[in-house]
Amino acid sequence: MLRLLTIEFHKLKYNRASKVLSIIYFGLLTSIALIAAIKFEFGNFKLHLADAGIFNFPYIWHFNTYIAAILKFFLLLVIVSMMSNEYSYKTLKQNLIDGLSKKEFILSKFYTVIAFAGISTVFVFVVSLVLGLVYSDYNEFAIIVSDLEYLLAFFIKLVGFFSFGLFLGILVKRSAFAIGAMFVWLIIENMFRGYLFWQFNENEHTSNTVDKFMQFLPLESMTNLIKEPFSRLGAVRSAANTMGETFTKSYSVDFTNILIVSFWTFVFIYLSYKLLLKRDL
Known part of the structure; x- marks a missing residue:
């Protein structure tokens, strides 16, 4: 596993576009902290988002993973371009000539997907923990460590999403077409x-x-793994109650959704491997 990961990160090291996109992605994850500085003022009405409870434990795990998941498209670009470059620069054929099997090649890509998802999850955990310790009204250990399943859901979501992107990258061989195919599939689902x-x-x-x-x-x-957190916020619920509206929605991470996304992840990686086996490279 380490050998295969080393090969992939060596390729990424010399890919300027991938490095730029990765920096932008992690920079945007860090910028979640800037939400704390946002203030709204409408006459006598003043709202400071950090004081509205969005960084309270355990709500912050839900809020930050939901916001961070929106930014996953930047790393998707890295994944699909990583695959399209294999065809453009003939590195795929060279790797196979050098003794790498097609199974090892797919595994190297999948390990990279897991690595990106894992690093992102740890990054969101650290950012959320720091913000929570600074702004949360509740700092008891039991409260801090509750709802950590959102981090697991975030990790599973990224692995599934990037695996889908990897499959499309192998299927169409061009990053722009792969991204386009992803949006076409989104339209089909809708x-x-x-x-x-x-x-x-x-x-x-x-x-x-x-x-x-x-x-x-x-x-x-993948969307169902982390449901929108805004209607869960106390201020929103209070406003809804004054208008006679009530929320009965469940915000918890459903284990069934984890199984479904895990199944699709397996399907995408398996199809990627079978597609590579059938192709004359």
Whole structure:
């Protein structure tokens, strides 16, 4: 494993675009801390986001992993360009000539995906822990370590998403087309959602029925791992209550979603390997 990772990071070391995108990505993760400085003032109404509870333990684990997951497209560019460069610079063929098997080649890419996801998770953990210790109103150890499953969900989500990108990179061989294919698939999933709403004749139970079908699709299952955290915020709930609205949504990390995303991860890596086996390189 270490040998394969060394080979991949050696390639990335001399890829300027990948280094720039990685720096931008981790820079943006760090910039989550800047949210603490945001203040809104409308006449007598003043809102300081850091005082609104977004950095309170354990809510911060949910909020930060959700925001950080939005930035995953920067590392997706690194993953797909890493694969397209193998074809453009003939390094894939050279690696195979030098004795690397196709299975080892795919594993080297998958290990890189896991490494990126792992580093990102640790990075978000450190940033969140520091922000929480500075701004949280609750610093008891039991509270700090609760809801850490959001970090696991974040890791699983990144591994699944990057594995999808890796598969598309192998399938179409060009990074721009791979990214385009990802968005096309996103559109297909949303069109399928619309079809299901039409098929089930929208009513009060239709949304739950549609969600039960949609949860098995790759991008939707990844989205479901970390649900939006904003309606969970105390200030939002209070405002909703004054308008007679109540939230009954579950925000917890569902183990079923973890299994579904893990299944798709296996499928993407397996298909990548089978695709590589069939190709004449």
